[in-house]
Amino acid sequence: MSQRSIVIGQHKPKDQKKTLKRLISYLGASKGLLLSVIIASIIATLGGLYGSYAISPLIKIIESGLTGTVTQEVMYQQLFGKLVLLAIVFALEVVAMYYSGRMMVKISQRTVATIRKEMFEHMLRMRVSYHDANAHGDLMSRFTNDLDLVGEGLNTAAASIIINIFTLIGTIIVMFILSPILSVVTLVILPLLSLMSNVIVKRSRIYSKRQQTSLGKLNGYIEESMEGQMVMQLFNHEEQAQQDFGELNQVYRKNSQFAQITSIMIYPLMQNINTISYALIGIVGGYLAIFHGLSVGDLGAYVNMTRTQGKPINEISSQFTTLQSAIASAERIFEFLDWELEPVSEDDVILENVVGDVRFENVVFGYNPSKPVLKDVTFWAKPGQKIAFVGSTGAGKTTITNLISRFYDIDSGKILIDGQDIDTLNRLELRKHIAMVLQDTHLFSGTIMENIRYGNLEATDEECIAAAKLANAHHFIKILEHGYDTEISGDGDDLSQGQKQLLNIARAAVANPSILILDEATSSIDTRTERLIEKGMDSIMEGRTTFVIAHRLSTVRNANAIIVLENGQIVERGDHDDLMKQNGRYASLYTGQTELS
The missing domain is CATH 3.40.50.300 (P-loop containing nucleotide triphosphate hydrolases)
Structure with a gap:
């Protein structure tokens, strides 16, 4: 490339914890709403857990009716009561999830609006040297693409991760109550899930940062080309411009591709590990039901819980990619906000009447x-x-x-x-x-x-x-x-x-x-x-x-x-x-x- 050097650099995040902590600090203005989201998420989690566990009492009721412990009429009455309760719980779960989702949208948009306001105010007071040294397209990319990703991360990823963490913790607790032995078997597999997730998330974090950086360069070149289109045409520079754009576009495509691949990989990988876990639980659970008195209802509920336990891990892993993109974008935004302002001190002298000497x-x-x-x-x-x-x-x-x-x-x-x-x-x-x-x-x-x-x-x-x-x-x-x-x-x-x-x-x-x-x-x-x-x-x-x-x-x-x-x-x-x-x-x-x- 003749006029600029483009390299797929090793853009590793500088400080993920610091960036995340700084991003979370913006949520302080929405503490009340955030608390209500957490409460709604807990209610939704409890509703989901009850839905997964409900198979156990339902099977026990049917079992008691089939063995003659209770009459058919009583069995139907008990089944009807349990199903009505289950419907009410599901309704509460839906309402709680809708409320938490809606409030997270409000929180995320309020937070993004606050950050955008800070960015604009900061831009107005930045040293002229920063404007001279940075392409306007890259600065605009921080105002648009990066802010959009931060909003998406707070809106979808953060809300999903909160609910799924509660779901995972609650599921593990209920599973131990149903069968400690099967829970130990399940926990043996969890580290494998965690290890695989960690490896993929680290790669995703790197590629997300590269993706946003290369997008800023691409936008900067497009803006520059639009402003200088007449000059390009005058000097027949179209072919060179196409070549330059093609190289920038390829860099962005590769970085975006790698970021998307890691995002796509994580879900099926976790799904396959969960399937293996599900099969293993079925084998061990069947043995315990036959030889060690584990009830069919509890086994059914536990197997159902295993599926429930896999879902939050998959969702957390999947949303972590989105969250990593949001953190990578937030890092670029905070880098912008940390650029030095023109210094103004209270001790500065103010000339009231300048004569012009x-x-x-x-x-x-x-x-x-x-x-x-x-x-x-x-x-x-x-x-x-x-x-x-x-x-x-x-x-x-x-x-x-x-x-x-x-x-x-x-x-x-x-x-x-x-x-x-x-x-x-x-x-x-x-x-x-x-x-x-x-x-x-x-x-x-x-x-x-x-x-x-x-x-x-x-x-x-x-x-x-x-x-x-x-x-x-x-x-x-x-x-x-x-x-x-x-x-x-x-x-x-x-x-x-x-x-x-x-x-x-x-x-x-x-x-x-x-x-x-x-x-x-x-x-x-x-x-x-x-x-x-x-x-x-x-x-x-x-x-x-x-x-x-x-x-x-x-x-x-x-x-x-x-x-x-x-x-x-x-x-x-x-x-x-x-x-x-x-x-x-x-x-x-x-x-x-x-x-x-």
Whole structure:
């Protein structure tokens, strides 16, 4: 595979007990319902046990009638009474099982809703670096597939295991009461059942983890391909994409296949062992009935109990596969929830009124600490100044703006905002004073008015309209059928790239920031629209400290200072005239470009 390496790795679960314990802790909010489920499960278990045991008194009644111990009339009366009681018990069992099942659905859905809420809240506060390092498809897989499996595990597997454990314990107790000797024979076979179940469950656990991991990679690639479909078609990359997808699909198929095989194997294997056990009990039980006084009724009840005893073991073994899948998925979810959040402390300083004095002093930073992107960068921006960054791709321009917004923390040096070390500032409060307009536009589902108000949720309609006028977006909005109430969906697919960028600028304007960051804000629009934006931008930038990154150097001519970056270092600084006189890197870029106005 040319672009990514795909391996069926040994994805062993890290800590099953810890994951299960953490998952169970979410059930604490449903203690009352869980207790009622346990009580209902006990009632259902007792009903099932009585149904299996009832064959003994029924046979004894028939036996007493056939031997003349009681009259035929009395026998029929006793049989009728026992059958009525059995019907009542069965009815109670059905009601109890229905109730426990229904309540487990409620508990599982409540639990999954709580986890989903925590995940979304966590995602909103996660460090930007985690979003950069993980495919969105894999993150979505944790929200969808993994949560679904956790819900299924709690809903079906957990409820089934609870009932079947009670059934197994109760069955063993009744079996000892009926015949201790036969019970000893049965218990000799149980370790074999347990050993086989344990071996298969361990394998199932490994494959379940692999299955979910490979599904996340597959979903990530599908999402990436959907987003980049036009690029794929443009460069005739379809064949390579099919090959890459085929390899990912095969990995998922193999992992899913192995997980399903272990799930399929466990039931027939246990069933065959139970059949052997059933035959052995029949032989020993027949011997005891003939030579040691075991009644036919008790033998019949015991044999029936043997079948009952095998059923919960089979069910537990079968549901354990589902439960293991749920635990493997929960492990991925908790891994997500354990990703570090952006740190916010009560001791952080909150700047009430930011004037926009920004200083970098000997700043060193790298997304990977061993590979610095910025090297000993020092510059300053006085309040209200417009500072432009130019340089080759990868020089560190966008990195600087990310550091000002404190999306990342520096490795060494200092960044000062109004004389205050940025490391001591509350990053959430700091961002209230900063607005960014990026090259990649992003709009949200809702009306145009709501998208503009996204920059300041307390802004009035009049303030949003004023911001749109400032950004020169008002004209095109008014000619839309529903104006500011026009619904946007699919990230504004019905709008042109320029129109979307105008809305982004209006959104930044309504935020009324002290610091404005424009990162290639006009790179994706035509020259005519660019002139419209620049007119509005001049008004927006007035009185604000503004940092501009632009690939068209004509847009930065009027900057108070132009900083030229190369390989993470500042190589030149000055206004346009000064830099042109120096005849250095900036002059070379400016005179050599083709997009001059």
